Amino acid sequence: MIQALRDIQKKIGAIFEGESNTPSSFGNDREAIEAAKAGVALWDRSSWGLLQLKGEDRSRFLHNQTTNNINSLQPGQGCDTVFVNSTGRTLDLATAYLTEDAILILVSPNRRGQLMQWMDRYIFPMDKVELADISYDNAIFTLIGPESDSLVKQLAGESMSLVDRPEGSHLLVQIGENSIRIAVGSGLALPGYTLIVPVEAAAQIWSKLTGLGAIPLGDRVWEQLRILQGRPVPDKELTEDYNPLEAGLWKAISFDKGCYIGQETIARLNTYKGVKQRLWGVKLNAPVAAGTPVTLEGDKVGVLTSLIETEAGLFGLAYVRTKAGGAGLTVAVGEASGELVSVPFLTHEYYQPQKGNF
Known part of the structure; x- marks a missing residue:
């Protein structure tokens, strides 16, 4: 079903490079950069992984696996959090969204399989936790730029209640026959929203967003933006050579949450100013x-x-x-x-x- 989206993207100039299944460029890199800074750009982020946790113990489990205070979140809230190993070294910077019956975890493309295996190792028979990879069931679109609020209101209606809400806040919105989850945050220090779209609706929603004025943005421009912004990614800034304090991810760490994998090392580095x-x-x-x-x-x-x-x-x-x-x-x-x-x-x-x- 994702092929319908790819066909639409190719018609407007999408270029696919290497093994990536998302466009590296739309031949409009300069326009896309300006849209992200002054208008609204649309980035197809569907190569990223979307993992799902269900079961009564899901919040406790993710709380114990990552750096942020997952137990403090309510449905409709979310946050960035870091997966670290037992010595506090970084595996990935992820975003968790709590819903009424699940936690959705947006992870980097090259960490999806590793994190599935990593979490599966720590699920014990008595744990009421179900882990699934739902990446292929969904497309991920991210809007970037100061005009994102206006576009989201046009997409979801003037009553859209996410505007001015904290990053990570999200709602399930009905657009035609499709339920789309819209979350505050672009994954950068730029205004925007991230949309989780059922794969069967991906082509329709993409067309609707571009029809409302969003400028398509390829992975090449996102790489430029993320370096200019300083967002670290796995295999470059996020490796087992570095911890999340060195990587500047302090906002994704709770120092009051208690024990989690790698907590002792990170707490000690903070307490003794050992970065x-x-x-x-x-x-x-x-x-x-x-x-x-x-x-x-x-x-x-x-x-x-x-x-x-x-x-x-x-x-x-x-x-x-x-x-x-x-x-x-x-x-x-x-x-x-x-x-x-x-x-x-x-x-x-x-x-x-x-x-x-x-």
Whole structure:
């Protein structure tokens, strides 16, 4: 059924590269970037995974598996949360949406199978938890840009009650014969919404969104936006070499929730201010490959993890030792020179937990 969507996308110029099943570009990269900044862009995120937890113990189970306070959420709420291993190293940054009878978990494309296996390992016979991969049953569309509110109201009606609600808030909306879940948040530090659409309705909803003025945006532009914004992704910034505090994912961590996998390491790093490196944006004057060491006065202080070329120049993400310095610091990245800059998606703040919570 997803083929009907692909056919529509190809008619408007979609380009598919490699093994990806979502468009890398629509031949409109500059227009799409401007729409994300000043209008509304539409990104087909259907290559991402959508996992489902059901059963009475579903909230407790995910609460114990990830960094955020899942037990505090009510149906209609959601949050970003991080899967970490037993030593607090990152597996993935995910978004959890609580419904009346399930938890939907949006995960990175290259972590879907791993996280299914990871969670399955921790479901014991006495647990009332059912885990399923429902990725192929749904398409995921994300609206990005300041005009998203207006478009969502046109799509779902003026009474749409998600406008001005906290990120992660979501509603099931009836559009024609289809029930669409609309959630606040673009996955970036930009305004927007994420739509979970039954795959049989994907082509119809895509056409409706573009008909209302959304500009199609391919994976290539999203990669540029996510680096400029500082969103870390698996196999680049999120690996077992780094923990979520170093990755700047403090907003996705609850320091008051009690025990979970990896909690002891993360709590200790926070309590003793033990974060020895952090993720920065870096403006570069020449192209270099991801993995190139970052040096200061000849000494290695970090590593470049991502790089893209923009109209304003070359921009990347890099882990740099905290003792080396921060925003404004000039470093060498291979043969290139770079300047560290803050990026809006990341936060790096130490937190003092309430006594008795650990």
